[in-house]
Amino acid sequence: MSYISNTANQSQEMLAACGLSAMEDLFQDIPARLKPQSFNLPEAMSELEVHRHLKRMAGKNATNLTCFLGGGYYEHFIPAAVDAATMRSEFYTAYTPYQPEISQGTLQAVYEYQTQVCRLTSMDVSNASLYDGSTALYEACQMALNATGRARIIVDGGVNPIYCKILESYMANHAEIKLTKIPAAPGQAQRDKIKAALCDETAVLVLQNPNFFGTVDDHSDLVEKCHKRSVLVIQLVYPIAMALLKTPGELGVDIAIGEGQSLGIPLSFGGPYLGFLAATKNLVRKMPGRLVGRTVDRNGKECFVLTLQAREQHIRRDKAISNICTNQALCALRAHVYMSLMGREGLRELAGICHARAEFAKERFKQIPGVLVLENAPTFNEFTLQLPKKADAVVGELVQRGIVPGLPLGRFYPEMENYLLVAVTEMRTKAEICKLAESLESVL
Amino acid sequence: MTPNDRKYTKTHEWIMVDGDTATVGISDHAQDALGDITFVDPATVGKELKQGEECAVIESVKAASEIYAPIDGKVAEINTEIDSAPELVNHEPYGLGWILKLSNINQSQLDALLDAAAYDALTGK
Numbered sequence: 001m002s003y004i005s006n007t008a009n010q011s012q013e014m015l016a017a018c019g020l021s022a023m024e025d026l027f028q029d030i031p032a033r034l035k036p037q038s039f040n041l042p043e044a045m046s047e048l049e050v051h052r053h054l055k056r057m058a059g060k061n062a063t064n065l066t067c068f069l070g071g072g073y074y075e076h077f078i079p080a081a082v083d084a085a086t087m088r089s090e091f092y093t094a095y096t097p098y099q100p101e102i103s104q105g106t107l108q109a110v111y112e113y114q115t116q117v118c119r120l121t122s123m124d125v126s127n128a129s130l131y132d133g134s135t136a137l138y139e140a141c142q143m144a145l146n147a148t149g150r151a152r153i154i155v156d157g158g159v160n161p162i163y164c165k166i167l168e169s170y171m172a173n174h175a176e177i178k179l180t181k182i183p184a185a186p187g188q189a190q191r192d193k194i195k196a197a198l199c200d201e202t203a204v205l206v207l208q209n210p211n212f213f214g215t216v217d218d219h220s221d222l223v224e225k226c227h228k229r230s231v232l233v234i235q236l237v238y239p240i241a242m243a244l245l246k247t248p249g250e251l252g253v254d255i256a257i258g259e260g261q262s263l264g265i266p267l268s269f270g271g272p273y274l275g276f277l278a279a280t281k282n283l284v285r286k287m288p289g290r291l292v293g294r295t296v297d298r299n300g301k302e303c304f305v306l307t308l309q310a311r312e313q314h315i316r317r318d319k320a321i322s323n324i325c326t327n328q329a330l331c332a333l334r335a336h337v338y339m340s341l342m343g344r345e346g347l348r349e350l351a352g353i354c355h356a357r358a359e360f361a362k363e364r365f366k367q368i369p370g371v372l373v374l375e376n377a378p379t380f381n382e383f384t385l386q387l388p389k390k391a392d393a394v395v396g397e398l399v400q401r402g403i404v405p406g407l408p409l410g411r412f413y414p415e416m417e418n419y420l421l422v423a424v425t426e427m428r429t430k431a432e433i434c435k436l437a438e439s440l441e442s443v444l
Numbered sequence: 445m446t447p448n449d450r451k452y453t454k455t456h457e458w459i460m461v462d463g464d465t466a467t468v469g470i471s472d473h474a475q476d477a478l479g480d481i482t483f484v485d486p487a488t489v490g491k492e493l494k495q496g497e498e499c500a501v502i503e504s505v506k507a508a509s510e511i512y513a514p515i516d517g518k519v520a521e522i523n524t525e526i527d528s529a530p531e532l533v534n535h536e537p538y539g540l541g542w543i544l545k546l547s548n549i550n551q552s553q554l555d556a557l558l559d560a561a562a563y564d565a566l567t568g569k
Binding site for chain 1: 504
């Protein structure tokens with residue numbers, strides 16, 4: 001697209017047509033304190049200078065640390081074929097293309113991605129993907145509110161607090177939506193508190209498995225309880241864990257969502273990531289985003305189309321189910337290639353390795369005096385440690401030794417400042433786990 | 445032919461009263477304008493509607509359109525046949541393609557609706 005500049009005369013003409021005299025008048029609604037104090041920018045740099053400048057800035061990032069961070073985002077190995085396949089020029093787009101049916105290859109890839117998500121979660125139908133896991137939670141809540149005609153969302157205390165913040169932020173402009181948050185506590189869902197919170201205006205219960213503290217739970221009793229009161233259930237899941245754990249579909253959940261970053265997408269300061277959303281068939285018309293379907297053309301040949309578009313903004317306008325009009329095409333493609341490479345058995349094996357390493361780490365950390373491994377329920381690849389001092393301080397000390405030992409939970413829950421959330425994936429060797437244990441021993 | 449046995453609205457619904465209940469659908473003109481209908485999503489049985497309130501959404505290959513209650517009433521029955529065969533609304537808009545039935549109707553509102561001739565005049569027939 002070419003840049004067409006305006007002469008001073010043209011600018012004046014346009015301003016006059018708007019009934020204004022100066023460019024600043026266009027910005028009069030912005031309070032003075034929020035306006036930029038000056039537009040004095042530094043001198044332009046040459047390409048070489050910009051390159052050096054950015055490299056210097058990037059050098060401030062610590063990228064060589066041994067990472068035990070999780071909390072919804074995990075470091076997994078990404079086979080080189082994921083990059084090779086997704087960087088092919090035929091595929092290299094961030095969005096669902098306009099006139100999508102012309103791009104049959106893209107639609108086929110999205111359709112296959114949807115199929116894989118359905119198989120991973122045992123749900124009937126998946127959309128073409130959403131922005132990330134947290135926005136998938138908001139969209140899933142909207143679906144449930146829409147489907148039930150009720151107003152209240154109950155969020156279990158085991159749901160990722162970052163997601164809860166984003167949900168609250170989205171809901172800030174919707175006074176009609178009500179939210180009940182069950183207080184957070186390490187361990188399984190607190191049945192008594194959830195049951196006490198369920199009421200006639202409850203549209204949906206949001207659960208997470210494994211939950212933010214790493215705990216694995218069988219939510220089928222809660223699903224049954226909710227369905228008896230016509231309350232829907234959203235389950236937020238870690239896709240790698242789905243290869244071993246009971247799936248949302250097996251538990252009878254209505255909407256399964258999650259963060260797809262673990263499926264072949266590198267960790268990168270919060271994104272771009274991938275939200276997946278899958279539901280039971282009866283909720284398909286309440287689903288947000290794009291849906292690719294398979295059909296036959298007039299010659300009887302298999303082809304792919306965007307389907308059920310009457311839900312969407314370009315047809316439904318202000319009554320659209322959601323304002324999502326695209327998908328995370330490139331990240332969904334990465335997830336698709338990753339799952340294709342891994343296969344059912346590969347994913348199962350990977351999940352087994354993650355679990356076994358985490359169990360090894362738990363056993364090792366139990367031997368550290370003063371450290372308590374919270375073990376009132378099974379975990380998958382992540383678990384919570386109670387330390388004899390503030391976790392934030394321990395993280396600070398170990399980072400100096402090249403290890404990020406985990407996520408200090410005091411950042412989210414002031415009462416948990418001695419708690420550390422530790423994640424172990426196939427990337428962490430036993431030697432690295434032992435080194436973390438020894439380092440912990442020396443600073444505690 | 446626009447049937448004479450019922451009333452019409454300016455928003456292209458028809459209503460036919462039979463005793464205490466009334467059947468609601470869309471006109472032939474409306475189905476033609478919408479094109480191939482792919483899905484009908486009626487209000488739930490038991491819902492109380494005021495005249496002019498949304499009582500169904502019709503999706504076609506071209507558009508999604510709201511259908512409004514011609515008079516006050518309570519949704520007594522929905523046409524489950526069109527769930528699996530929405531094309532009935534295209535083929536038989538005045539017959540098997542009806543959308544829902546209302547009970548507790550306000551018959552006094554019927555007089556202000558259009559008869560077949562007035563509706564034809566509205567749609568330029």
